[in-house]
Amino acid sequence: SAVISQKPSRDICQRGTSLTIQCQVDSQVTMMFWYRQQPGQSLTLIATANQGSEATYESGFVIDKFPISRPNLTFSTLTVSNMSPEDSSIYLCSVEGLAGGPVLADTQYFGPGTRLTVL
Amino acid sequence: AQSVSQHNHHVILSEAASLELGCNYSYGGTVNLFWYVQYPGQHLQLLLKYFSGDPLVKGIKGFEAEFIKSKFSFNLRKPSVQWSDTAEYFCAVNPGYGGATNKLIFGTGTLLAVQP
Numbered sequence: 500s501a502v503i504s505q506k507p508s509r510d511i512c513q514r515g516t517s518l519t520i521q522c523q524v525d526s527q528v529t530m531m532f533w534y535r536q537q538p539g540q541s542l543t544l545i546a547t548a549n550q551g552s553e554a555t556y557e558s559g560f561v562i563d564k565f566p567i568s569r570p571n572l573t574f575s576t577l578t579v580s581n582m583s584p585e586d587s588s589i590y591l592c593s594v595e596g597l598a599g600g601p602v603l604a605d606t607q608y609f610g611p612g613t614r615l616t617v618l
Numbered sequence: 619a620q621s622v623s624q625h626n627h628h629v630i631l632s633e634a635a636s637l638e639l640g641c642n643y644s645y646g647g648t649v650n651l652f653w654y655v656q657y658p659g660q661h662l663q664l665l666l667k668y669f670s671g672d673p674l675v676k677g678i679k680g681f682e683a684e685f686i687k688s689k690f691s692f693n694l695r696k697p698s699v700q701w702s703d704t705a706e707y708f709c710a711v712n713p714g715y716g717g718a719t720n721k722l723i724f725g726t727g728t729l730l731a732v733q734p
Contacts, residue, residue, distance in 0.1 A: 532721075541708065541724040557721065591662070593722075605650060605669065605712070607722055609662040 501526045503594060503610035511616045512582055519578045520613045522592035527572035530595040532607065533565070537588045545590075548575040582617045589614050620645050622711050624725035631699050632733050639694040639728050641709030650712040651692040652722070653683055657705045665707070668692065679703070701734045 502525040512518050522531065531548040546567055547555040554567035569575040579586050593607040625640045643649065653665040666677025673685040683694045692709060709725040 541726045542710075542722070543724075544721040547721075606652070606664060606667060608664065609654075611661040 501528065501594060501596070501608060503592065503608060505590075505592060505610040505613050507613060508611065509614040509616075511618060513618055514583055516582055517578055517580045518582065518615060519576050520590055520592075520615075522575045522577070522610055524573045524594050526596070528594040528596035529572075530607075531569060531575045532593045532595070533567060533575070533577045534591045534593060534609075535588045536591065536612070542591065545577070548577075548592075579615065582615075584617045587615055587617045620711070620713055620723050622709055622723050622725040624707075624709055624728050626728045627726065628729045628731070630731045630733065633701055634698050635732075637694070637696040637699045637703070637730070639707055639709075639730070641692045641694065641725055643690050643692070643709075643711045643723070645690075645711060645713040647713060651683075651685060652710040652712070653677065653681070653692075653694050654708045654710060655705045656708070662708070665694070699730075699732050701732045703730060704732045705730060 504523045506521045510518055533545045534542045535545055536542045544557050545560045545565055546557060548567045548569040550569045550572055564580055566578045577590060589612045591612045592610045595607050621644045623642045631637060651668040654662045655665045656662050665681055666675050666683055668675045668685045674682060676682045681694060681696050683692055685692050707728045707730060710722040712722050
């Protein structure tokens with residue numbers, strides 16, 4: 500599988516500020532996703548990061564709060580805007596790629612996550 | 619609404635014991651099914667997956683899972699656990715197979731502790 504890295508690995512932020520999380524993959528992938536894992540809960544999909552177009556957001560998530568960029572096939576960013584303590588979570592990116600490549604289609608591979616604490 | 623249920627939240631076993639973790643989903647159509655594992659301090663890793671064909675699938679490290687369509691279940695099994703299997707296990711479902719996929723719906727996870 501591909502090597503997926505996220506920066507930062509963790510951060511502690513003040514209420515009202517914004518944090519941008521980066522996801523880098525060492526090979527080109529078709530799909531990139533962003534998930535959230537709140538304390539004691541399971542992973543929830545925030546959005547699909549589309550290369551060259553606006554991200555596709557799941558119900559309950561909006562672009563103003565979670566703007567996403569995907570400038571190319573190996574990189575994406577998620578910004579958590581105007582943070583509140585309720586945004587304290589682990590944020591994970593995942594990727595899915597072309598069949599026959601290093602990242603198989605129809606299977607998502609996950610990055611190490613970014614642990615965010617908002618005070 | 620589509621959902622995935624993992625009924626065992628915490629499981630404690632002794633080494634060499636057999637393991638079965640339950641997973642049920644609520645979706646009537648074609649699904650892809652996955653088990654992911656997160657070892658302490660590591661990120662989520664794919665354990666095994668089912669797309670079609672033989673409903674008994676084998677994954678890494680001696681794990682297997684059985685898809686029973688009539689029961690909407692995809693239970694994870696291992697005949698003899700090791701201390702190194704201590705981890706959190708997540709069942710996930712992709713409803714609506716076809717092409718580049720979409721959302722994964724995750725269960726709440728099962729924390730497995732194996733005592734030496």
